[in-house]
């Protein structure tokens with residue numbers, strides 16, 4: 001498919017947290033972008049000062065980027081991008097369904113990483129649950145919002161069961177500093193993005209306990225094996241996990257201090273409580289809720305995921321961080 005850099009679309013982005021704002025700013029280089037937020041102070045600060053003081057402070061946004069609290073302003077969009085945390089995906093889809101009231105929705109892209117709380121569904125399953133068969137794709141991969149907002153080079157994956165749609169969206173949404181690769185394996189793309197957040201908490205805990213580089217490399221490598229087992233069991237392909245949405249994001253989030261999930265792990269490893277850690281963060285850390293869902297899925301589907309289960313136990317308070325390490329190291333020896 002040819003890359004048509006001239007085409008200018010209307011893009012609607014829903015939720016102006018760090019990631020929605022960074023993507024909206026990036027796409028405003030090439031398209032007309034409208035950013036919806038439920039926080040009036042965020043909308044006011046973007047429109048008046050071209051900054052999102054609450055979620056992306058100190059970064060100047062393009063003047064062409066408009067923000068709104070009114071969903072109706074997004075109804076002529078050529079593409080709609082859902083940028084809420086996974087817990088807000090369903091309610092946002094329902095709001096869009098009401099807005100379009102029987103009319104066809106434009107292609108949807110979601111950027112959240114996790115399993116829906118309580119249902120344990122992946123985002124594409126939530127989309128199908130609410131809207132049925134619609135043109136839709138997941139965007140995932142190694143991409144700290146602050147770096148994308150500053151225009152630093154970034155590459156991510158767009159995953160859809162409809163590969164031709166993923167290719168079309170990649171063509172529309174790439175910019176000079178945001179490279180998009182298409183994948184037909186939406187399950188692999190989503191499982192990679194969800195579980196790496198749990199592993200970032202694990203490596204954060206290890207680093208918070210000063211366990212060294214060897215421990216971190218071991219957790220990442222054995223963690224990737226856990227992601228692979230769950231991915232295959234849910235119908236995804238292990239090869240997808242060698243790409244940006246798997247290994248790429250695992251490396252970034254487990255080693256990069258900009259990661260909120262890694263910051264949660266570091267604080268837990270240093271002896272802080274989960275509540276004080278989350279209160280100080282001011283942003284979502286999806287790995288906290290996802291750890292519980294992954295541990296439950298691992299149990300139900302009989303998938304061996306000792307690291308993810310240990311993180312879930314630390315988060316729920318059943319296990320102390322130090323004891324989780326002892327437990328992992330004392331498991332029966334086995335072949336790699």
Ligand SMILES: NC(=O)C1=CN([C@@H]2O[C@H](COP(=O)(O)OP(=O)(O)OC[C@H]3O[C@@H](n4cnc5c(N)ncnc54)[C@H](OP(=O)(O)O)[C@@H]3O)[C@@H](O)[C@H]2O)C=CC1
Pocket residue numbers: 015016017018019020037038039055083084085086087088089091092111112113114143144145146282283284286
């Ligand atoms: N930040 C990053 O670098 C990246 C983040 N992601 C993923 O993107 C998703 C969003 O992350 P991020 O933007 O960083 O999160 P933030 O915590 O920065 O912002 C979340 C935003 O979503 C809003 N929100 C929460 N729940 C709902 C809801 N039910 N309906 C509408 N809006 C809602 C929040 O509003 P309020 O303040 O009112 O709650 C806030 O504006 C997560 O799944 C994350 O894993 C993916 C790649 C990179």
Ligand SMILES: O=C(CO)COP(=O)(O)O
Pocket residue numbers: 113141142143144145197200249252253258259260261262284285286
């Ligand atoms: O997903 C991310 C980078 O790809 C962001 O990770 P955190 O949510 O841990 O900050």
